[in-house]
Amino acid sequence: MSLLERLNQDMKQAMKNKDKEKLSVIRMVKASLQNEAIKQNKNELSEEEELTVLSRELKQRKDSLQEFENADRSDLVDKVQAEIVIVNEYMPEQLSxxxxxxxxxxxxxxxxxxxxxxxxxxxxxxxxxxxxxxxxxxxxxxxxxxxx
Missing domain, CATH: 1.10.10.410 (Arc Repressor Mutant, subunit A)
Structure with a gap:
């Protein structure tokens, strides 16, 4: 199953479960993947290209987390930490x-x-x-x- 198919499936499930936070993150990741495909004039991204986009999304959230922690914005820290957990679900298993x-x-x-x-x-x-x-x-x- 491709990443886009998995995202679509999880998006439907998040809608059924009324999980607004997960739905929002999935939509953002999906939009990033589709924007990258458009930018490269492709209908579909390769697995490696999808991984690059996912890594970029994760890095952006980690950078945001650092900034919010420095600014002592605990409300935003919690939100970004939850987003990181959701994006991590789609990343390959990390090496030790x-x-x-x-x-x-x-x-x-x-x-x-x-x-x-x-x-x-x-x-x-x-x-x-x-x-x-x-x-x-x-x-x-x-x-x-x-x-x-």
Whole structure:
């Protein structure tokens, strides 16, 4: 089942359950997917492109969460946290820190990187391997630890 089909199915269920919050998030994600397809002049996005859009939606919400926490807006923090939980349902299973560390070590040896100056090369090689399965900031931190 494609992501769009799953979103449609969950949207119908959210309507039946009168779950306005989930319905709202699903509609936003669906709209983002459809906008991306229009932007790329495609009828349907590939699985990888869908994952990119989902990751972007999740990152936006995490950034918003950080801003709301800094502004001490607990009402908005709760709302965004609930949205993050809903978006996470559609993301692939996340890799553990140990699994990411193994990928980081493997990629560093593949690229032959030895210093922090070569971090960009390592990150460029890692990101396609873990797309949507690991948080970029965690990867960044692990690469820095390994190269220092």
């Amino acid at each position: 820190e140990e699994e990411v560390l193994d990928i980081v070590k493997e990629t560093i040896s593949e690229t032959g990187a030895t210093s922090k100056a070569e971090m960009g090369k390592v990150m460029a090689a890692i990101m396609p391997k873990v797309k949507g399965k690991a948080d970029g900031s965690m990867i960044n931190k692990l690469v820095l630890q390994q190269l220092s």
